[in-house]
Amino acid sequence: MIEVVLLGTGGMLPLPERWLSSLLIRVNGAFTLFDCGEGTQIAWREAGWSFRRLAAICFSHTHADHIAGLPGLLHTVANAGRIEPIDVYGPAGTADVVNGLLTIAPALPYELRVTEFAGGERMKLPGELLGSSVAGQHELPVLAYRVDLPRSRAFLPERARQLGVPIALWQRLQRGESAEWADGKITPSQVLGPERKGLSVAYVTDTRPLPELVALATGVDLLVCEGTYGSDDEFPKAVRNQHMTFRETATIARDAGVGRLWITHFSPALLDPGAFAANAETVFAASTVGWDGLSMTLAFSER
């Protein structure tokens, strides 16, 4: 199960009625946060979740509207009692920026481990999540992320009984290990069902559309992707500022065959993003123009 909350949906600057774009996901009780602009910790508090189990932060890039909230959040996580390390991922330049911001969080009770990616790397994220990254195209280095929660194959007790496998060995087989006993031996495949689809989420912001982004998001259950401009008329501005229109965002979702699309990172000039929903929906029906606090629980779909 993956719980997802879109903490904010704004780009460039925080507004009284719109937090900056940020995505929080929880898996097996541990949190991974994507981007942390000014005010993200307040939006997180509004979502009603505790701070202590924040274990990883993935930054798309180091523009202030995506990272300025880091020191305040780190203080609040410390106040919540965390002492375990937090992993920070981001593109080239992230370590310098994090170090700069840490001048106002000089004595945290946990370790902050910063890793810079060029795009293409994979990493383990909290709660058994597998992360991957690709480079986007923006004014400075930017990363898009995908997380996968694999699902283990089902253990088939009837099959194990037929093969005479002692019950004491079942758990080992379920974990994917082979087993031997007095009367025989067995490999996991003999008592496990077929491969099962896991759960997956992709987070893409502050980039022009790229084939690599479609590849990254292929088949995800949920794609959270920027759509800075609602109107098709702002396509030239999207090209110039290296963002996307809703139509472009939906085109990525369609081409990647995702389950659902949430659009986020609206220009401050876009006062009513929902008014442009049709520009996305005509391209990809399962599009949602996001709002602060939009949440969803992704659950394994079949037994």
Next chain:
Amino acid sequence: MIEVVLLGTGGMLPLPERWLSSLLIRVNGAFTLFDCGEGTQIAWREAGWSFRRLAAICFSHTHADHIAGLPGLLHTVANAGRIEPIDVYGPAGTADVVNGLLTIAPALPYELRVTEFAGGERMKLPGELLGSSVAGQHELPVLAYRVDLPRSRAFLPERARQLGVPIALWQRLQRGESAEWADGKITPSQVLGPERKGLSVAYVTDTRPLPELVALATGVDLLVCEGTYGSDDEFPKAVRNQHMTFRETATIARDAGVGRLWITHFSPALLDPGAFAANAETVFAASTVGWDGLSMTLAFSER
């Protein structure tokens, strides 16, 4: 005239219903900001004032809850079109912290001039304000500030006429300069009324009470002072954490003979600060337990 807005009243961390403690004052169209925690720019926007004429920022100290909002605010002020310099004042260590935070605001269209004070210094602030500072007592260097808007002495036209001063010289005399003409000469004192009281505001936070703070605030029209704890029972905590209770705050106001007291910088655990108003009011009647957006216009009281 001095316009004052208490942008936020929180200490330690920003809450969904309470911005971090920050005071904005406007004099002759120019802004001076006191402290800038995470979210201050949003509170400023809620107050409905434009950003372009921010000309000075006075930091009490460099704890994150008083300074983390700086880079975001500087971006927003830049977006509002400012190109003129901004002066930044703060205690020792401010320049390092500001430089750290500027890693996410590396290319501003205006100059940021940082001056560190030890306490006791004076400075010119925007809109003909005169600023002064004293050191407080906290975990790290902290400054309290006072601003004075002097009022010129009234020009007495009847007296000038009696003395035969040509009208062409009146303006010069009003500015405080001596004047000569064919038939005589005159000093300003001969045609100016008595000294007149100006307007003044003091801003004190994150410190234990000190005699120096009483001296700083003596006779100000408005004292904005921290009261982290409402209950007298939390006096030991106030001592330990180097803050004040409402009663201590009001005692400074009373001893300094201020016109009005606004209490701010409430502990996040203080859910209903107003419930402790009596602890201040019994010591100093003109006490107000502050709230986000509390505002006041100080005007010269007599002709």
